[in-house]
Amino acid sequence: xxxxxxxxxxxxxxxxxxxxxxxxxxxxxxxxxxxxxxxxxxxxxxxxxxxxxxxxxxxxxxxxxxxxxxxxxxxxxxxxxxxxxxxxxxxxxxxxxxxxxxxxxxxxxxxxxxxxxxxxxxxxxxxxxxxxxxxxxxxxxxxxxxxxxxxxxxxxxxxxxxxxxxxxxxxxxxxxxxxxxxxxxxxxxxxxxxxxxxxxxxxxxxxxxxxxxxxxxxxxxxxxxxxxxxxxxxxxxxxxxxxxxxxxxxxxxxxxxxxxxxxxxxxxxxxxxxxxxxxxxxxxxxxxxxxxxxxxxxxxxxxx
Amino acid sequence: xxxxxxxxxxxxxxxxxxxxxxxxxxxxxxxxxxxxxxxxxxxxxxxxxxxxxxxxxxxxxxxxxxxxxxxxxxxxxxxxxxxxxxxxxxxxxxxxxxxxxxxxxxxxxxxxxxxxxxxxxxxxxxxxxxxxxxxxxxxxxxxxxxxxxxxxxxxxxxxxxxxxxxxxxxxxxxxxxxxxxxxxxxxxxxxxxxxxxxxxxxxxxxxxxxxxxxxxxxxxxxxxxxxxxxxxxxxxxxxxxxxxxxxxxxxxxxxxxxxxxxxxxxxxxxxxxxxxxxxxxxxxxxxxxxxxxxxxxxxxxxxx
Numbered sequence: 001x002x003x004x005x006x007x008x009x010x011x012x013x014x015x016x017x018x019x020x021x022x023x024x025x026x027x028x029x030x031x032x033x034x035x036x037x038x039x040x041x042x043x044x045x046x047x048x049x050x051x052x053x054x055x056x057x058x059x060x061x062x063x064x065x066x067x068x069x070x071x072x073x074x075x076x077x078x079x080x081x082x083x084x085x086x087x088x089x090x091x092x093x094x095x096x097x098x099x100x101x102x103x104x105x106x107x108x109x110x111x112x113x114x115x116x117x118x119x120x121x122x123x124x125x126x127x128x129x130x131x132x133x134x135x136x137x138x139x140x141x142x143x144x145x146x147x148x149x150x151x152x153x154x155x156x157x158x159x160x161x162x163x164x165x166x167x168x169x170x171x172x173x174x175x176x177x178x179x180x181x182x183x184x185x186x187x188x189x190x191x192x193x194x195x196x197x198x199x200x201x202x203x204x205x206x207x208x209x210x211x212x213x214x215x216x217x218x219x220x221x222x223x224x225x226x227x228x229x230x231x232x233x234x235x236x237x238x239x240x241x242x243x244x245x246x247x248x249x250x251x252x253x254x255x256x257x258x259x260x261x262x263x264x265x266x267x268x269x270x271x272x273x274x275x276x277x278x279x280x281x282x283x284x285x286x287x288x289x290x291x292x293x294x295x296x297x298x299x300x301x302x303x304x
Numbered sequence: 305x306x307x308x309x310x311x312x313x314x315x316x317x318x319x320x321x322x323x324x325x326x327x328x329x330x331x332x333x334x335x336x337x338x339x340x341x342x343x344x345x346x347x348x349x350x351x352x353x354x355x356x357x358x359x360x361x362x363x364x365x366x367x368x369x370x371x372x373x374x375x376x377x378x379x380x381x382x383x384x385x386x387x388x389x390x391x392x393x394x395x396x397x398x399x400x401x402x403x404x405x406x407x408x409x410x411x412x413x414x415x416x417x418x419x420x421x422x423x424x425x426x427x428x429x430x431x432x433x434x435x436x437x438x439x440x441x442x443x444x445x446x447x448x449x450x451x452x453x454x455x456x457x458x459x460x461x462x463x464x465x466x467x468x469x470x471x472x473x474x475x476x477x478x479x480x481x482x483x484x485x486x487x488x489x490x491x492x493x494x495x496x497x498x499x500x501x502x503x504x505x506x507x508x509x510x511x512x513x514x515x516x517x518x519x520x521x522x523x524x525x526x527x528x529x530x531x532x533x534x535x536x537x538x539x540x541x542x543x544x545x546x547x548x549x550x551x552x553x554x555x556x557x558x559x560x561x562x563x564x565x566x567x568x569x570x571x572x573x574x575x576x577x578x579x580x581x582x583x584x585x586x587x588x589x590x591x592x593x594x595x596x597x598x599x600x601x602x603x604x605x606x607x608x
Binding site: 021022024025026029031032107165166167168169170171172173174176177180222223226227228229232247248249250268270273 | 325326328329330333335336411469470471472473474475476477478480481484526527530531532533536551552553554572574577
């Protein structure tokens with residue numbers, strides 16, 4: 001068993017149904033996605049939530065990969081499932097994987113994109129290779145104490161492929177195809193990296209997480225205004241400083257004053273309503289690729 | 305109590321959250337929607353489903369208005385609620401209403417549209433007046449034994465305002481505004497009809513229901529192909545006869561052979577997955593307005 005196996009996860013959120021369908025189709029038709037000779041393990045992240053077509057049963061599985069809580073056996077279906085996935089496919093698991101690709105969808109107009117958590121060199125190498133191949137935008141999520149415990153952080157290397165917009169619970173041929181393309185590209189560049197056949201681009205373009213904004217709320221916690229229609233669907237785009245963020249039912253605009261250069265992502269993601277996030281703000285940064293990144297990835301892929 | 309009161313229903317499906325939010329805002333700000341002097345009763349159709357943010361608890365409320373089942377006290381939360389709404393606001397209820405406007409949203413790209421059930425003259429008069437004012441397309445649902453028991457059919461006059469696309473459970477300023485416009489227009493033309501200040505357009509354009517198509521399914525009932533991406537979002541549009549209906553994950557196209565003139569609606573509505581409907585087919589028809597329609601509506605509105 002080589003530890004350079006790749007874990008492909010779909011249905012970490014049970015109402016994101018496109019990637020699970022893609023994986024079922026792949027299982028039925030092995031030629032559907034070229035695994036580039038890599039050993040791939042496919043799993044449904046949260047089968048019970050998928051069965052119920054809800055995001056989760058007790059708690060968001062993609063916030064349950066918290067080593068402290070897992071060590072002390074935190075209760076609930078999703079903490080149990082997180083522990084199970086690590087015992088099965090963690091770096092020291094029964095069928096160990098070095099890399100985790102976690103396939104998600106969103107109601108926001110994120111297009112085909114990557115989400116990277118923090119600045120681990122192997123993650124940055126993999127995302128730079130995918131960006132070099134497909135040009136996908138990258139949301140770099142870091143330094144957010146409110147949002148922790150993401151699945152891919154528990155593997156030595158990992159990223160999220162995030163595709164939208166698509167309603168929860170709805171199969172979309174376009175979203176399936178974008179997911180297929182993102183996944184197949186991840187696998188191809190991992191194989192090329194393993195074989196020493198790649199070089200990284202000179203630069204990595206990331207959208208670095210700055211923070212999140214919620215809708216204006218009443219004292220009872222009800223929204224008083226909604227995401228402005230001129231902001232809806234403008235994920236990844238530069239916003240004029242005078243663009244209002246929100247609009248009330250009577251047309252009143254609220255929340256002016258974009259900071260120059262702040263770029264929204266996850267605009268009106270349905271699942272973030274409960275997290276009090278109407279959208280997140282990022283800054284586009286161009287990072288020189290560090291010479292340490294690719295070797296970090298290659299070391300993981302070559303480890304016996 | 306005049307029986308010409310109008311019942312405005314939001315949240316008949318608990319995961320269609322935009323109309324309920326609009327009604328809350330209207331309650332807080334009475335000027336938000338001009339009721340044109342009409343006596344309006346606002347209700348949340350399925351409060352428990354809205355609380356849970358799911359379409360329904362036991363059964364689709366908008367298929368529960370079945371006189372036979374209601375008479376014999378069929379069990380389940382939604383049958384109970386249907387009976388309750390009729391006892392409270394039916395034509396012979398405690399606070400009787402002659403007209404019901406039922407506000408819905410859809411994941412399909414239906415835009416701002418009306419759904420009319422059958423050919424009751426008062427319904428056709430009301431929809432002709434709204435179409436004359438706003439130009440909205442009308443889906444005429446009839447002769448479908450698989451789909452019965454719609455709410456508005458239990459009032460002497462009624463129609464559905466259907467707005468999309470919007471994911472389930474997600475507030476959208478655009479959808480709220482379209483719903484507000486549709487509702488306010490219904491109320492304005494009802495008042496004008498009551499006062500004898502309207503004439504109907506010469507013709508009514510309807511999209512008459514012909515039938516529905518489901519995705520190609522495996523023997524286990526799993527989709528083998530999805531709605532073709534070139535069909536997605538093309539509700540109300542003429543489709544070329546050689547347009548494929550479905551596409552498999554490997555790109556294989558299926559389901560060719562549109563009948564000339566068949567026009568799809570409710571393309572990929574999330575809630576219809578369980579009803580085995582990928583989209584419905586309609587035929588666009590231009591009907592001369594009958595002289596009986598407007599008097600039928602006016603009689604209801606003037607009845608003491």
